[in-house]
Amino acid sequence: MSYEHLYKCYDRFVGVDYDDVATLISSVFNSFDISGRVLDIACGTGELTKRLCDKGFEMTGLDISEKMLGIAEGKCNARFIKGDMTEFSLSDSFSAAVCTLDAVNHLESKDAVKSFFRCTYDALKSDGIFIFDINAPYKHKEILSNNTFVFEDEKTYLVWKNEYDGDKRRVNISLDLFTQSNGLYERSSESFYEYDYSIDEIKDMLYQTGFEIINISGGYYMEEIDEYTERYFIIAGKAE
Numbered sequence: 075m076s077y078e079h080l081y082k083c084y085d086r087f088v089g090v091d092y093d094d095v096a097t098l099i100s101s102v103f104n105s106f107d108i109s110g111r112v113l114d115i116a117c118g119t120g121e122l123t124k125r126l127c128d129k130g131f132e133m134t135g136l137d138i139s140e141k142m143l144g145i146a147e148g149k150c151n152a153r154f155i156k157g158d159m160t161e162f163s164l165s166d167s168f169s170a171a172v173c174t175l176d177a178v179n180h181l182e183s184k185d186a187v188k189s190f191f192r193c194t195y196d197a198l199k200s201d202g203i204f205i206f207d208i209n210a211p212y213k214h215k216e217i218l219s220n221n222t223f224v225f226e227d228e229k230t231y232l233v234w235k236n237e238y239d240g241d242k243r244r245v246n247i248s249l250d251l252f253t254q255s256n257g258l259y260e261r262s263s264e265s266f267y268e269y270d271y272s273i274d275e276i277k278d279m280l281y282q283t284g285f286e287i288i289n290i291s292g293g294y295y296m297e298e299i300d301e302y303t304e305r306y307f308i309i310a311g312k313a314e
């Protein structure tokens with residue numbers, strides 16, 4: 075199970091400006107007159123969930139990791155549920171669903187991505203919209219690649235080592251976390267994969283599920299897409 079240890083320092087090292095992400099998503103919601111219930115799928119530690127709560131949406135966060143949910147709970151007035159994004163079914167229906175920070179890349183096959191899209195489709199109202207992002211294959215191959223990154227603060231030293239496998243279309247992320255405790259460092263380790271999906275594969279799977287694509291742009295600032303795009307930001311809606 076991934077995030078067994080990473081949850082401890084995720085919020086300190088994630089390096090994403092969630093205020094900007096929440097502003098972008100809520101501006102898309104406003105342009106589609108979205109209000110009421112919003113589902114944050116693979117919500118992690120709830121940083122985005124909390125900000126969307128603050129903006130007045132009625133939030134539900136779903137994640138497979140109890141440890142990540144444990145950090146999320148209590149941050150805001152959202153309902154948090156443990157669940158698998160590839161096989162969930164909720165009794166409520168939602169005006170919108172979001173899934174951020176490459177959670178989709180954690181899914182190990184196109185069948186799993188299709189199941190995720192299907193569950194999301196079923197959770198949405200007939201005019202609901204779905205916003206998510208994925209890491210582009212370019213980022214896995216050229217940025218994460220076979221590189222090692224180090225993150226450090228006063229409590230923690232994190233070594234993040236990647237191995238990219240082009241044949242298997244995935245990057246293996248191995249983490250070594252050193253956490254200070256009584257003047258010593260305690261070591262914990264975990265690893266997981268992020269999988270490549272091309273934007274054409276994602277589009278095909280969305281269409282097959284019954285979504286229409288409203289917009290695809292780059293990153294959290296809606297940049298033009300080109301061969302150097304690291305993150306696709308996708309807005310989809312239920313087709314009539």
Ligand SMILES: C[S@@+](CC[C@H](N)C(=O)[O-])C[C@H]1O[C@@H](n2cnc3c(N)ncnc32)[C@H](O)[C@@H]1O
Pocket residue numbers: 076077115116117118119120121122136137138139142157158159160173174175176177180181
């Ligand atoms: C990179 S974190 C992103 C968290 C959050 N969306 C954010 O923006 O910070 C990926 C999250 O996906 C969750 N995840 C991975 N596979 C999952 C699955 N099959 N079902 C639900 N959550 C999953 C992990 O537990 C983790 O919290």
